Amino acid sequence: MASSCFSDVDEYGFERPHDFDYETYEDFMSAYLKVLAKMAKKWAKIIGEGKSLQRSITIKKYVRKGIPGEHRGLVWLAVSGGEDMKNASPDFYQKLLQSPHNMEIAEIIKTDLPRTFPDNIFFNNTENQQHQLYNVLLAFAHQNKTVGYCQGLNYIAGLLLLVTKSEETAFWLLKVLIDKILPDYYTRTMDGLLTDIDVLAELVRIKMPDVYQHVTNLGLPWAVITTKWFVCLFAEVLPIETTLRIWDCLFYEGTKIIFRVALTLIKRNRSNLLACQDFATLAECFKEITKDSIVLRCHEFMQSIFKVPGSLPGGTIVKLRTKVTQQRSEQKQDKLGR
Secondary structure, rough: OOOOOOOOOOOOOOOOOOOOHHHHHHHHHHHHHHHHHHHHHHHHHHHHHHOOOOOOOOHHHHHOOOOOOHHHHHHHHHOOOOHHHHHHHHOOHHHHOOOOOOOHHHHHHHHHHHHHHOHHHHHHHHEEEEHHHHHHHHHHHHHHHOOOOOHHHHHHHHHHHHHOOOOOHHHHHHHHHHHHHHOOOOOOHHHHHHHHHHHHHHHHHHHHHHHHHHHHHHOOOOOHHEEEEEEEEOOOOOOOHHHHHHHHHHHHHHHHHHHHHHHHHHHOOOOHHOOOOHHHHEEEHHHHHHHOHHHHHHHHHHHHHHHOOOOOOOOHHHHHHHHHHHHHHHHHHHHHOO
């Protein structure tokens, strides 16, 4: 392999896979660094001049083009409503840490700590990072009894810690995600999650009926394909910088972004999916579409999610959620009536 100017560990501490395409990455970065520099100047001006980070057309446009790593925690808190939550209860996190905790949940969290980003040098080599993750997850579980702790939250909280380098910021961002942006994704019934998986299936049926019919004919449940996409918000699914660019938009625009990403991945790989002749091959193909060459080129990919799926009004998602919820309720009633 030719030598590369890039380390085998990325800026967030993740070890690059053995088959990482350094040549393609270098080509991408040579152009992307210019984009980063341009956006860094714009964000530095807004933040340096003390201008409002509250939601506006300008901020939305800047968010879609990417938030510099050093400003992500600050901007995510501001645009998501997390900052307002924090300001309303400034001592809340510290009080949670000092409160008695559910020891059963604490043990479950401890079990998941070594499984969280084993390919990350910060989680692998320092107990401090795992201890911070433990604190964030335990504090969250203590104040949200409905959710408590659910597998998948460790990846989200872990990535929030790596980005923000602050326990308290990670806690508030996790709270705004679970309480406000992703309601009922992580409850015991996971009603919100299962509903949105069905909504994605409906969107595929509307926008790509041939793919929908093919997946249905081969008997592959959409939950098998996409649960990890929704639960982990593409962490441990897509390249790290691409995931963070998705999160930039997610904190501003909400779950609509998850649907846009999912539809883009499916539509770009439509012909490959339609070529699959059996259940196993189709399942493997869905794993492979997250390795599509464009996902490494995060700036190009993020531009594509606002073009490839076509129009996706929030009202459409609301209507589909209502439709799916009603269907799920009727199915439950049918089962009870048997």
